[in-house]
Amino acid sequence: MSQHFVPLPDLPPPGNSVGPVAWLRSNLFSGWLNTSLTVVAIYILATTLPPLINWLFISADWVGEGKEACDSGGACWVFVANRWDIFIYGFYPKDQTWRVDLIFAALFVLTAPLFFKQLPGKLYLGGFILFIYPLIAFLLMRGGVFGLEPVETAKWGGFTLTLLLAGVGCIAALPLGVLLALGRQATNMPVVKGMCVLFIEFWRGVPLITVLFMSSVMLPLFLPEGVNFDKLLRALIGITLFQSAYMAEVVRGGLQAIPKGQYEAADALGLGYWRKYGLIVLPQALKIVIPGIVNTFIALFKDTTLVIIVGLLELLGMVKASLGDPAWPDVSREGYVFAAFMFWIFCFAMSRYSQWLERKLHTGHKR
Amino acid sequence: MTIKKITVMTATAVAGMMFMGSAQAGATFDAVKKKGFVQCGVTTGLPGFSAPDEKGNWTGIDVDTCRAVAAAMFGDATKVNFKPLNAKERFTALQSGEIDILSRNTTWTYTRDTSLGLNFAGVNYYDGQGFMVSKKLGVKSALELSGAAICIQAGTTTELNLADYFRANKMEYTAITYDTSEETIKGFEAGRCDVLTSDQSQLYGLRTKLPDPASAVVLPEVISKEPLGPVVRQGDDEWFNLVKWSLFAQLNAEELGVTSKNVDQMLKSADPSIKRLVGGEAGFGKFLGLDDKWAYYIVKQVGNYGEMFERNVGQGSPLQISRGLNALWNKGGIQYAPPVR
Numbered sequence: 001m002s003q004h005f006v007p008l009p010d011l012p013p014p015g016n017s018v019g020p021v022a023w024l025r026s027n028l029f030s031g032w033l034n035t036s037l038t039v040v041a042i043y044i045l046a047t048t049l050p051p052l053i054n055w056l057f058i059s060a061d062w063v064g065e066g067k068e069a070c071d072s073g074g075a076c077w078v079f080v081a082n083r084w085d086i087f088i089y090g091f092y093p094k095d096q097t098w099r100v101d102l103i104f105a106a107l108f109v110l111t112a113p114l115f116f117k118q119l120p121g122k123l124y125l126g127g128f129i130l131f132i133y134p135l136i137a138f139l140l141m142r143g144g145v146f147g148l149e150p151v152e153t154a155k156w157g158g159f160t161l162t163l164l165l166a167g168v169g170c171i172a173a174l175p176l177g178v179l180l181a182l183g184r185q186a187t188n189m190p191v192v193k194g195m196c197v198l199f200i201e202f203w204r205g206v207p208l209i210t211v212l213f214m215s216s217v218m219l220p221l222f223l224p225e226g227v228n229f230d231k232l233l234r235a236l237i238g239i240t241l242f243q244s245a246y247m248a249e250v251v252r253g254g255l256q257a258i259p260k261g262q263y264e265a266a267d268a269l270g271l272g273y274w275r276k277y278g279l280i281v282l283p284q285a286l287k288i289v290i291p292g293i294v295n296t297f298i299a300l301f302k303d304t305t306l307v308i309i310v311g312l313l314e315l316l317g318m319v320k321a322s323l324g325d326p327a328w329p330d331v332s333r334e335g336y337v338f339a340a341f342m343f344w345i346f347c348f349a350m351s352r353y354s355q356w357l358e359r360k361l362h363t364g365h366k367r
Numbered sequence: 368m369t370i371k372k373i374t375v376m377t378a379t380a381v382a383g384m385m386f387m388g389s390a391q392a393g394a395t396f397d398a399v400k401k402k403g404f405v406q407c408g409v410t411t412g413l414p415g416f417s418a419p420d421e422k423g424n425w426t427g428i429d430v431d432t433c434r435a436v437a438a439a440m441f442g443d444a445t446k447v448n449f450k451p452l453n454a455k456e457r458f459t460a461l462q463s464g465e466i467d468i469l470s471r472n473t474t475w476t477y478t479r480d481t482s483l484g485l486n487f488a489g490v491n492y493y494d495g496q497g498f499m500v501s502k503k504l505g506v507k508s509a510l511e512l513s514g515a516a517i518c519i520q521a522g523t524t525t526e527l528n529l530a531d532y533f534r535a536n537k538m539e540y541t542a543i544t545y546d547t548s549e550e551t552i553k554g555f556e557a558g559r560c561d562v563l564t565s566d567q568s569q570l571y572g573l574r575t576k577l578p579d580p581a582s583a584v585v586l587p588e589v590i591s592k593e594p595l596g597p598v599v600r601q602g603d604d605e606w607f608n609l610v611k612w613s614l615f616a617q618l619n620a621e622e623l624g625v626t627s628k629n630v631d632q633m634l635k636s637a638d639p640s641i642k643r644l645v646g647g648e649a650g651f652g653k654f655l656g657l658d659d660k661w662a663y664y665i666v667k668q669v670g671n672y673g674e675m676f677e678r679n680v681g682q683g684s685p686l687q688i689s690r691g692l693n694a695l696w697n698k699g700g701i702q703y704a705p706p707v708r
Contacts, residue, residue, distance in 0.1 A: 220463030324412025
């Protein structure tokens with residue numbers, strides 16, 4: 001009769017190395033420095049969080065009609081609710097706001113399929129979104145065709161304008177930036193290269209605020225009286241050119257990171273210039289610089305607030321303008337918190353999207 | 368004054384010279400008539416003068432001044448488009464034809480009237496620069512302010528006036544400049560400065576934004592003349608006349624006791640001056656190229672000057688500004704309009 005070796009059951013790990021206590025010990029109280037930092041942090045949170053939460057939620061006023069509804073001492077969200085329409089749509093006519101809704105709903109419906117891996121015709125859909133959709137969206141916004149009531153661009157505002165400026169800036173700047181980056185790399189075409197370098201360095205050398213100011217204050221003076229170039233269009237062109245210069249440098253960083261062997265391999269295969277870049281170099285280069293590209297986009301998204309200096313009222317401008325209403329004194333905190341929250345949501349979403357994209361396109365190029 | 372500001376001012380002055388006389392008489396008038404609405408430049412949000420309400424409609428005294436012009440021209444005060452403008456770009460917008468009237472809390476000064484190719488068409492609000500201090504400082508007069516830190520909005524005439532006043536009285540001060548009036552009042556509230564200086568109308572408006580408006584007082588001294596009014600481009604006298612007389616019509620209406628409520632009865636009035644104003648006497652509109660009832664439309668739809676004032680900045684508004692200088696000439700103020708005759 002053979003005896004099987006039966007090991008004794010494992011002893012449980014010591015109580016101080018598992019569970020929440022161990023986690024606390026290793027993460028928050030692992031040394032005197034960390035312990036004191038933790039204590040200080042807890043103190044700061046304990047003193048600031050409760051009043052903040054109280055102000056933001058508990059004693060805040062959510063429903064009501066006018067300023068009188070805000071008497072509990074907390075945040076007056078009634079102000080934001082009251083202004084919701086003009087914060088989002090600006091001065092866009094009330095009965096026409098469905099057009100804005102439709103544009104964004106369509107964008108959502110069109111882009112959703114792109115998130116699924118296997119889908120035939122994805123390329124065409126992407127092309128449609130990049131090239132045809134903006135045109136349709138623009139016509140729908142502006143009206144004047146298909147019996148739609150025309151709405152001049154001066155009435156566009158609020159968050160719609162923020163998204164429009166950022167969206168156009170991103171969509172137009174990326175291809176332009178890629179071309180500029182390629183131009184700057186083209187050592188065998190000195191004129192093209194020189195022009196690209198000049199363009200990039202010029203636009204990177206001036207602040208966006210100057211570009212906007214020039215486009216709105218100086219440019220009209222050079223045009224004959226009565227010739228009016230739409231103010232929004234001027235701002236959009238300024239932002240796009242400015243953004244494309246930054247984009248070019250980001251893309252150039254990616255191009256330089258591609259090993260020379262890849263270029264040589266493409267040459268050895270007999271690929272021409274466009275195929276070499278389109279099939280071999282750019283797909284790799286753009287993948288590497290996704291964080292940089294998204295970084296630029298996020299910066300642009302926040303920079304759109306600068307258009308207030310040319311009198312275009314995007315979300316923040318609209319909030320600021322609304323603070324001038326004498327019926328609502330002392331609601332600036334609520335207004336700015338709301339604007340900050342909206343910006344944060346969108347910037348955060350963009351950064352999460354870029355991380356997702358990086359993971360999806362990951363092909364072992366990371367070292 | 369920063370280099371940038373000098374550049375902008377020179378540029379606007381040069382541009383003004385370029386545009387002087389370039390427009391033909393009646394060009395703006397005809398263009399406005401043709402497009403069917405008045406394009407009016409306003410602030411990006413100033414309590415009582417121009418600010419959007421919750422429906423996105425602009426309200427304020429500067430806004431109503433433009434509405435009056437639209438009412439006179441089209442018989443419809445809603446035929447006006449508002450364009451929010453920054454203080455720095457306002458004159459360019461007018462010079463380049465982007466707007467037809469600039470009604471943006473703009474002070475009528477010699478330089479602006481003569482060197483920019485623009486015309487001031489009247490005064491819809493007599494303002495003056497004043498000081499607001501915290502009550503607990505116990506200051507009673509602006510002459511006690513030597514050494515004070517003063518919050519001020521950059522790029523306005525107030526900066527210049529402040530420097531002049533303190534130099535003339537041999538006092539020292541530290542200027543703390545902000546870009547918008549909103550930031551200025553926040554700076555004051557946070558205690559970054561002892562004094563906030565701006566036009567008095569703005570001081571009252573900004574004071575309502577303090578958590579405790581009673582904690583600040585506006586000092587009695589007014590250190591500058593700030594006549595605020597609508598501005599038009601030079602070169603179209605018809606248009607200039609229309610804007611000028613739209614305002615005068617409102618003042619005359621108040622003087623004659625014509626209000627938006629009684630203007631319909633006033634149509635039948637026997638008083639010749641009222642008859643001429645509201646269009647009971649035929650042939651008075653054609654001098655402006657308008658309907659005889661042009662002033663009737665203004666009073667009916669926008670109100671007379673007093674109504675406009677009280678609704679936007681006076682007792683009917685949170686600002687509670689008293690008429691003061693803006694009372695009619697026969698009521699102790701200096702608002703005076705030539706007669707309709």
